[in-house]
Amino acid sequence: MIRAEQYIKAFPDNHLEEHGPEEVAAYLEQQVRTDGIEDWQFRQIVDAIQNLFAMLGVTWLPEVDWKFWMDSADSRTxxxxxxxxxxxxxxxxxxxxxxxxxxxxxxxxxxxxxxxxxxxxxxxxxxxxxxxxxxxxxxxxxxxxxxxxxxxxxxxxxxxxxxxxxxxxxxxxxxxxxxxxxxxxxxxxxxLKQPLGDIGNFVRAKRPRRLPVVLTRSEVAKILGQMAGTQKLMASLLYGTGMRLMDCVRLRVQDIDFGYQQIVIRDGKGKKDRVLPLPERLVNQLKTHLEAVHEIHETDLEKGLGETSLPNALEQKYPDGAKEWGWQYVFPSGRLSVDPKSGKTRRHHIHENGLQKAIKNAAQQANITKRVNCHALRHSFATHLLESGYDIRTVQELLGHADVSKPIRLI
Missing domain, CATH: 1.10.150.130 (Tyrosine recombinase, N-terminal domain)
Incomplete structure (x- = not known):
């Protein structure tokens, strides 16, 4: 109660109904830097605010990365x-x-x-x-x-x-x-420079490989129907393109090509790039989402911020690239954070745990008893393409499998 009251008093001019992820992130960002707060006290603050808005039944609750804030108490970031x-x-x-x-x-x-x-x-x-x-x-x-x-x-x-x-x-x-x-x-x-060489025979693990979870089209629709906002858009991309969770989380603005209706996955698993078709039904949603992200970026720039991290050594090659719109993440974090290497305040991408929890909760709300996770949407994408008559080699290339000569184990 005390922690919740402290949060409310911090916004004397704003009613709780007007609050969103930005207000929560701003408050927690201030608290995490406050001297004298113990780890358990900061967790208490996070828990109190989460319960406060859960009681109010706000729709944006899953958009806040509560686990990230809990982990921040232990400086694990x-x-x-x-x-x-x-x-x-x-x-x-x-x-x-x-x-x-x-x-x-x-x-x-x-x-x-x-x-x-x-x-x-x-x-x-x-x-x-x-x-x-x-x-x-x-x-x-x-x-x-x-x-x-x-x-x-x-x-x-x-x-x-x-x-x-x-x-x-x-x-x-x-x-x-x-x-x-x-x-x-x-x-x-x-x-150690001491190669093991041939270590001989040893007991091999014999646990059988489990078949992946594949959802029906109606089950996918039910899950997406229980989701909203950014997380629904991300889940729709996972199912509509077959991309991996981290491929989606790490998307940059320049990776989405509306002209050719394609998405470029850069530096994916195995350090390989690949191209995926952009689902037509998601085009307008993505454009609307990017307009909102662009406003956030412009606001950051007005405050003298607006930087994001660049891969490899591109920061040295393009000193101002970190502020360019094309390099910003499609799904940015709701908070700014300090880069531990450079010490600069930047906006990184959203934490993947939020989407994982949202999909799991949506499956439970839809009364689906299968063990549903983000990867299940990828499996379902491939299976439904095969059921529609697509060539297996094409499906494997879209999935980004290293060896297209090997059969995929989906059904």
Whole structure:
């Protein structure tokens, strides 16, 4: 009650009915920078505001990234995939080693130098930030499994024991075990300079591969019918184009070509570009959405802001590119944030968790018992194209599969 009253008093000239995501973001942005507020107090503030507007039944509630704000209390934003690549490798490990209640914190503190070298080796080879986080996690777990000993003194025997532990005791999927193996092979080869070579036979994970969830056309319509605003538009793009979740989240304004009615996916999975057809029924919605985003960008520019992050080294090549309209994200965050590398205040893209939760909630409201997530819309896109008579090779190219000669497992 006290936290909610404090929020209301902060806007003496605005009634709650006039509030939206912008007011919430502005208030929380101010509170997160206030000295003297403990982590638990900031979580209390976020929770109180969320419950306040949930009680009022506002339609824009899902547009606020409540999880992001909760995570901000622990200062975890620097390690989130959306900004972690801009943080130095040592700073990344330092942050991970200081996360409260982490079972791997002690391992990271003791082996901070070698883990930093691992991140540097991954970044030199331009691995994705999610692969970087995955590999670092597996190497840290491996060292922990071996009693926190020096990794230089561990060899193929310990690697085999760890992989078999994952398969037998942890009962992980085959893909998970393979991911752990790939991480350790990279670590020993590129960082320790002690290639594992042939590690021999070991117990392989035998958990069966699960068939993907595919929705019927009517089920897709029901789910989209339970959604509204930006999240409905994003979900419609996932189903209408078959793009991946992060492909959608990272779209830039210049990637949408209304003239040719196509969307360019740049630097997608596997560092590959591809072109997708822009669904005709979404053209007007996208144009209206971009007009609203453009107003936000213009307002930011008037305040001396308006920058976003640029990929790779383009910031050095185009010093003013970060403020250009074409480089702005199609789905920008509702708040400004400080870039941990440059220290500049910028507007990044929206957090993917909001859309994931919205689709799951929409499926529950539509009384769909299937395990629905963002990827289910991608599976449904491909299946419905095949049912309509499209060539399987064309469908695979739209999905961005690395090898179009391999059949897709959808139905």
């Amino acid at each position: 620097e390690c989130h995939p959306t900004v972690a690549a801009g943080t130095s490798a040592k700073k990344t490990i330092d942050h991970l080693s200081n996360i409260k209640h982490s079972k791997l914190a002690d391992v990271r503190k003791r082996h901070i130098e070698i883990l930093t070298q691992l991140l540097v080796a991954l970044r030199i080879r331009n691995y994705s930030i999610r692969t970087e986080q995955s590999y670092e996690s597996w190497v840290t777990r491996f060292i922990s499994f071996c009693g926190n000993r020096e990794p230089e003194k561990l060899g193929s025997g310990e690697v085999v024991s760890f992989l078999q532990h994952l398969a037998v005791q942890r009962n992980v999927a085959e893909s998970t075990q393979n991911q752990a193996l790939n991480a350790l092979v990279f670590f020993y080869d590129k960082v």
